[in-house]
Amino acid sequence: MAQGLRLLSHMLEDSRCQTPPMSTPSTVSSEKLRSTFRWMLLARTLEDRIASLYRAGGSIVGGVYLGRGQEAFSGALGACLSKKDGDIFGGLIRDMSGRLAFGEPLLDPVRAYLGSAAGPMRGRDGNIHRGRPQEGLPAMISHLGALVSVVTGMLLARRLQGKATCVGATSIGDGATSTGSFHEAVNMAAVEGLPLVVAVANNQYAYSTPTDRQYACENLVDRARGYGIQGYVVDGTDLRACLETFTEAVAAARATGKPQMVVGKLLRLAGHGEHDDASYVDPALREEPSGRDPIDVATAYFDGMEVRKWQEEALKQVAEAIAKAQNEAGPDAGHEPWLALASEHLVEGRRL
Amino acid sequence: MAQGLRLLSHMLEDSRCQTPPMSTPSTVSSEKLRSTFRWMLLARTLEDRIASLYRAGGSIVGGVYLGRGQEAFSGALGACLSKKDGDIFGGLIRDMSGRLAFGEPLLDPVRAYLGSAAGPMRGRDGNIHRGRPQEGLPAMISHLGALVSVVTGMLLARRLQGKATCVGATSIGDGATSTGSFHEAVNMAAVEGLPLVVAVANNQYAYSTPTDRQYACENLVDRARGYGIQGYVVDGTDLRACLETFTEAVAAARATGKPQMVVGKLLRLAGHGEHDDASYVDPALREEPSGRDPIDVATAYFDGMEVRKWQEEALKQVAEAIAKAQNEAGPDAGHEPWLALASEHLVEGRRL
Amino acid sequence: MSTTYLAAIREAQAVALREDPNVFIYGQDIGKFGGAFKATKGLIDEFPNRVMDAPISEDAMVGLAIGAAIEGMRPIVEMQFADFSSIGFNQIINQAATHYWRTGVPCPITLRLPSGGTAGSGPFHSQSMEALYAHYPGLVVVTPATVEDAYSMLLESIQLDDPVIFCEHKLLYYHLKADRLPTVNLPVGKARIARSGRHATVVTYSAMLHESLKAAAMLAEDGFHVEVVDLRSVKPIDTDTILGSVARTGRLLAVGEAFPWGGVTAEVLSRVVSEGFDLLDCPPIRLNAKDTPIPYHPNLWKAHRPTADSIYAALSELVRK
Amino acid sequence: MSTTYLAAIREAQAVALREDPNVFIYGQDIGKFGGAFKATKGLIDEFPNRVMDAPISEDAMVGLAIGAAIEGMRPIVEMQFADFSSIGFNQIINQAATHYWRTGVPCPITLRLPSGGTAGSGPFHSQSMEALYAHYPGLVVVTPATVEDAYSMLLESIQLDDPVIFCEHKLLYYHLKADRLPTVNLPVGKARIARSGRHATVVTYSAMLHESLKAAAMLAEDGFHVEVVDLRSVKPIDTDTILGSVARTGRLLAVGEAFPWGGVTAEVLSRVVSEGFDLLDCPPIRLNAKDTPIPYHPNLWKAHRPTADSIYAALSELVRK
């Protein structure tokens, strides 16, 4: 079965996209496959828990946006980067898996969702916007596309500081490829020759909008050539294929110092947010290969007993983190300094 | 010689860009070639005159930006559209030739440059920003890329009003392809399926910036596939080639209702504006085929005597227009109503 | 049967689409889905060609609307949240706002901006952007605070020959209700005395009207009668109505939910002191949100914006000066 | 040897590049070409890796600078004209301005905006955008009116740990001269009394300082001594210095070149009336540009903005009230 999946997946041969030849046997170690799968499990476990807390009401602050269906694509990217070597992962709203694989502490999302003042954004900004900019995890803003140039700038800084081999990755949805921000940033990274990996998670919808109202090209990878960068397509539901492709793309970025664009096809297996029942999603899409659940697909790679054990560990980790964060206080307006500037002497508190 | 030029020009065969096969013999009538050439001559004559008035000082209001080198590419586009049938020509700063060929009255640019209150913008906006939006000539703003979506919207209106076969064209420089505005608008036109012809005048510089600091793809036509639209490349210095290509592109837009992207290679044969000596331009570029003067190239298609006659007529027309506009008063601040709103009852004149 | 603020917005669009074939709506997820807030729910069924889902391209969305408007259409653009209009900002202030003045050709577009804060929405889904747009010449900026105004002013906005920034407040969408929609109403440009009083004037708009009315009710228990002026549109500002009220009360507090530097409250104070200095018995004051981004956590959010309590506190001081 | 306002800006950047390896400049045509106004002329020769020509992508230019700043760099971004910052607007107000507050990580970028009107520049090459940026929390907005300030405040802006909108006025580039560049100067945030007087206070900034000083000189011939306050930065505003001046004169005129609704002059009036109402002997007034786009033709342009003459006229009335 794993073999069958391999055939469905990996970079599609396509003359338009300058993909390196398909690599057999897999360039991905079983250790990497396993560890990434465990991040996927952890992400799914956490998000399931958050979703049920959200539905129960009372404990989750703000909205809940899940990465369900994108765990392989996102996790593989996060796992192919090296936080300790100065790589950058600019995660978006569906990147729980990638963020954790990259090295974000589990407590960060838990605290953010539960509104703990000890969370990375201290209650000032929310859940999916969390980040640790000085540890290679920039904190996204809502405006789609806006993070791509920021990661590009982080890479420029790396280069100016003599750390030119660091790679910076960021993801983008099919919908956000329509933003001018995305275009300007990818083009700029190509012009500046910076090792940016753009992971296009084509989950077939932008909120309720299907891709035929978003773009008219055959495949979003067709954009790569227009930027003069390398393009890859991958079955975004298959962890092994994703790991192979991102391994190559990250290596290529590191070696050439040039942007790489990886387009993964998959399906958003949740509402846009948990407030959304996604009734507009065409049910036929779930039956297609791209509609598979990446956790199911990857589970087939492993021994069932082991998977259950990992699942239990994930449940335990999540439960512990939630228990800890639930005991932490929310932010206290009385102690909030209300300082938007680092230069405190320029703050006009009293006057405004 | 004309034959030699033909060989250099026309759509380059390129597997990347879905160009229809090269058409021999020419699809362009000698009448069309001649009339377009005369618009080119008129544009060049006018702009030469404006430039010398600018250098002399005193009579030209504001800056002067010339289309020198782009007359064939721009003029051919203007000539392939039909103003009376409701086509749209969204000209930019180097489109004197195309605007005139499309049907802009010669007095419009003359009055604008000479600061006549009778000019199309009544002194409120300047020279290259002039337009007649209700006659298919929208008035550009300075912000590059911003006109593409406006023309797209004009086309949407045409379609909603049952005039779906009208074509809308606009031009864009190599530099302005880097704007998010350009990207959003071309993508939107492709998604909406609107007959937009985007003419990319790749004149190898954006102000002083060469194309290697602007994009990293081989040819800007490589972008077409990423939008799912038809792409064409053409020698922008050769009028016949330009007419052939735009005839095809406009016909394709009209027939399919879909966007077309035409990339013309040429060289800006002037400074960015007349204040700029363009000393940064690599002299070697002038020796290349794309560095040829399109007026010279086209002159070879015609009888020398005839060309001289046309030139004299152009000189006479320009002299008359300038004489007329020079006698017209500039705007009078005392009579300016200072109304930014059409809804006069909502204007807060006294208060602000 | 009662109508919500949101239903009024939907209904105004339905009426406009029905009455004028030049009206169309463009925005993300506004078709079958009916919009993130359901403000266009069902409209695509009745008008399949005139309700269109847009790609995530706010710059081009506004540009497209401008182009269509030049050609005689009357587009309505729904921004998914007001905050995302920052992407269409250039097209709004430089293309739409200048078009009539530059060319003499009107540009009648209506931009619907779901505005203002709600708990848990954070810095990028809570903004009140009226001051940005009001600063630029060539735009009309309306800020309905009631169901009736949401309805009648949206209809009027669509009919106006100018670009209108229609700031609809998300906090009012579901809770605010009216028995029926108005057939006549005050036009855009006129303010309304929402509550009469003689001890002080509160000038406000949008969701802050309701906080101010609550504060006024609290003050009434202390024996002070506060007049509350609902601006309805912030460009133009109905200065005469404000001056009339200040002439009666001698005291002025301007309340807004937007950031404190500049903006509506500064404009109101400036006009009153320039034109009605002698009407004032004591210094006029302002109350705005704090000068930081809008916080995500409800604990912080509640302290960031003015509330009935903070307005009450400011007024209590003002009436005793 | 004398230095122009433009040369001071160039020199400040040279010094910053020399003193701090984290400083770099990014902008269109700023490399070999030295920039549209030559504000970076020759800098690329001395710092070939830290002066970079950007594509025409203002959104990404600002985004790139933010990313670099997060990593400890101190980028300077030159907008070719202030007006084009509308394309980078979202990155400025939503990403740069909120970054420190959201994450605790500073975002020290300096955005140079060649601002303000010159004859024949028209609606899109003449704007004064300080009010837009000052409205949003998290930005410092400076508006130097002198050669010395252009130099010292640019140096200080680059050193500040916050995003700074540096509004340099194009009309001052070539004509304004100073004998030498200062080694010490007032810090950002402090206003300066540019001319002392006792009959009225003019609060102004940037190019309008010079029009105001001319008007003050004209008034002096009529026997009225007008005090002129140069704000230097519009966020923060040095309210204490303004109040001090109004305490001396009892009369206030605020003058700005920007559009009239909201903005700096409204903010100044609001602060003075809220905090110094009793200092005023008569209604404070404002003078701004007209509420239309900025006209292209010099005939119209001259009438659109305040000038020494119109300031003189306003002051003549004010001092006689």
Ligand SMILES: Cc1ncc(C[n+]2csc(CCOP(=O)(O)OP(=O)(O)O)c2C)c(N)n1
């Ligand atoms: C500039 C901008 N416009 C609109 C939105 C509102 N919005 C949030 S998510 C979303 C859909 C995003 O679709 P896609 O990029 O495909 O990502 P996905 O949600 O599918 O992961 C929209 C329209 C936004 N965040 N930013």
Ligand SMILES: Cc1ncc(C[n+]2csc(CCOP(=O)(O)OP(=O)(O)O)c2C)c(N)n1
């Ligand atoms: C958004 C924006 N940024 C910057 C400018 C300033 N600017 C005017 S023309 C120009 C160069 C344009 O180059 P290109 O698009 O290649 O057109 P060309 O001048 O070569 O015809 C620049 C940078 C502008 N007009 N708009």
Ligand SMILES: [Mg+2]
């Ligand atoms: Mg998607």
Ligand SMILES: [Mg+2]
């Ligand atoms: Mg060019």
